Amino acid sequence: LAKTTQPISMDSYEGQEVNITCSHNNIATNDYITWYQQFPSQGPRFIIQGYKTKVTNEVASLFIPADRKSSTLSLPRVSLSDTAVYYCLLNQAGTALIFGKGTTLSVSS
């Protein structure tokens, strides 16, 4: 069973910032928080990973509060091409990922 909870779907418009929050109340000390993106008919693609505080890369930012029981993926200024399913996962080195159903983000013009 997935160890995370996230909204089933979200809608946004081009140019807006999108924040997807993920709940993981039972996160373990060794868990990292990882987000993947999946377009139709493709395999998931790694976006960002973090352990605590804030991580930023060229695609997104990940905010993790001190208690690590939740995290927020932030996508700045989304475009139509950001329409995809976004998965929040917990992972430890050497273990298999458990995917939930993800959040379907729909971006409109």
Added chain:
Amino acid sequence: DVKVTQSSRYLVKRTGEKVFLECVQDMDHENMFWYRQDPGLGLRLIYFSYDVKMKEKGDIPEGYSVSREKKERFSLILESASTNQTSMYLCASSKIRDREYEQYFGPGTRLTVT
């Protein structure tokens, strides 16, 4: 760039056939995984392997087996295909780096069993 390739993008098989899905990665990754993805159910783990000749059952191993004779290759076998195995099959690989790692996915094989 890491590359994970799968033998076919689309495959049509008949009920009862033995089906082989092949996955190859070119980055010397220790870990390899097979998932299936169905509408409304997300990705579900079938089998994974941490090393050559090693395998571990995932959440839904029934009706499947796997083979890992070489580090770069991980095969999923449907011993006797059934219509409820019609699905998108995704292979992934990863390398352990400290406590962080990233899984790289192949493009998927859409299998239809008639």
